[in-house]
Amino acid sequence: MKNIFLAALLCTGVTAFSQQPNVINSVKTLSGVQQPFLFSVSTLTEPGWNINYSGSYGKNTTNPFGFNGVDQQFAVSGYLGSRFTLYAKAGIGFNESGGIRSLQQVEVIRDLIGGGGKAQGFRFGTGLGVRREWTNENVVFSRLTAALGNKLWNLAGNLLIEKAFDKDRDEVDLITAVGFHHKLGKQFFAGFEAAGEDLEGFWDKDEAEGGAKLFIGPSVNMTTKDSHFLFSLSGGPIIYATSSTRNIDSAPRDLNLSNNGYTVRFRVGFK
Template sequence: MKKRVFMLLMAAMTGLIAMAQDLEAPGQVTTLEDVNRTPEPFMYSVTTLTSQDLKWSMHYAGSYGQNVEGPFGYEGVSQQIAVKGYLGNRLTLLANASLGIPNEGGNVTSAQQVEVIRDLIGGKRLMGLRIGLGLGVSNDFSNAKSLLSRLTLAYDMPYLKLSGNALFEHTFLKGRDPLDVIINLGAQYCVAGNLYAGLEAVGQDLEGFWETDEAEGGAKMLVGPSLSLAPKKSRLSFSLCGGPEIRATHSQMTNPYAIRELPVQSGFVVMGSVIFNLQGS
């Protein structure tokens, strides 16, 4: 199964690269006007919008995960619809709903999440540094309600995209940690026209590095290749990421209600998205 998932990831990446074959060389992308922007180049990091962005978009994401759950992906097939928009005054709204189909049968489940993020540093221009802080709420696949706080960092140039998030989550469910910490990092470089390639990394339940009784079994990490493409004269853009999940630390505690509880063996996830700019390119 892992071999088939790996081949699917390679095929999808090859397809995106093939779509970009007729784009101009990367050295020609030097100004904002040369860039056909995508509202979200990364699969795991959340980036804020500016008044120079395409302000409202609809996102469809699909993933397949084996021995993974939580921020890495759903254990099975997941379908997600999201809306992202610029509210003005350096405020970004992100709302999504997901449908999860288990690998081993069982009931189909759903999850919802809403966040509002404000850039505190930067955010008036697309290029350069932006640092934001946001609040949100979520209801995960196990029907656990959580309060979210997210710190975002982004640095954008026409040829380079950097993103980082620190997500703090308090779940209102007995037996869960008082505070869960999730770190997302992403970097992409222009390789041809509007095709960007790089890496994304996710660190989940990082409190497991200093808490021996971390409630979800310890810290987990994922690192994998990342691609984004925004074809010119199109409202559509595409993102793709995938990779292995590994356990960084081990805790003797487990929680059958925590969506982030992972089996001891490493897992694998592939996630891709199609984004439609609602107001045109």
């Protein structure tokens, strides 16, 4: 499966370079910025392809908040037709014990409401994806996306329903994310991002992966005048909000459930 992920990512990258994107007049609105958030994904609002490089450092963290150590990721995204958005990424991580891990993910999201090149207003979409995680487990997931924006601000959120093919993981994982940005200058935006993982831990005391985990932190975003480059930064604490009664000594994730954690992530994008 690892080879399939890498092949898909390579093919997508070749397509991104070989196709000439439509020429558009870039509008300096927050809702026109391609993927301003680091923890919340939504469908694209402009034609063309985007290439991203990102890195993070995390302590006592798990996916989707980041990597428990230092990681680097490369990603491509773009429109397939008028309403489909393709995301593909691959990453390499270096944990504190000296080990090296890898990550691959591919997903397609379709706009059901809005989208289709419209940067402002309400957008709602749904998609499917597959991922090979840092700890070598294979995961399939479905994503619901929603975004609302205008010339001054943007609000976006996600709901992920994941199924991991590992006996020590939950039957189903629920992951949410939300982000808000407000325009503070011609190319500068700021706000916050928040995310929650294993939220079933709030009502299921036997949750397999240690209980619910929450993240919240500030988020900033800046674009260049020609809108070709995008710079994003976000980070904050990870709070282990509940604890599970299940014995998680053999859990596949690298974390210490007795302590909270934190994560910091940046991204440089090119369109």
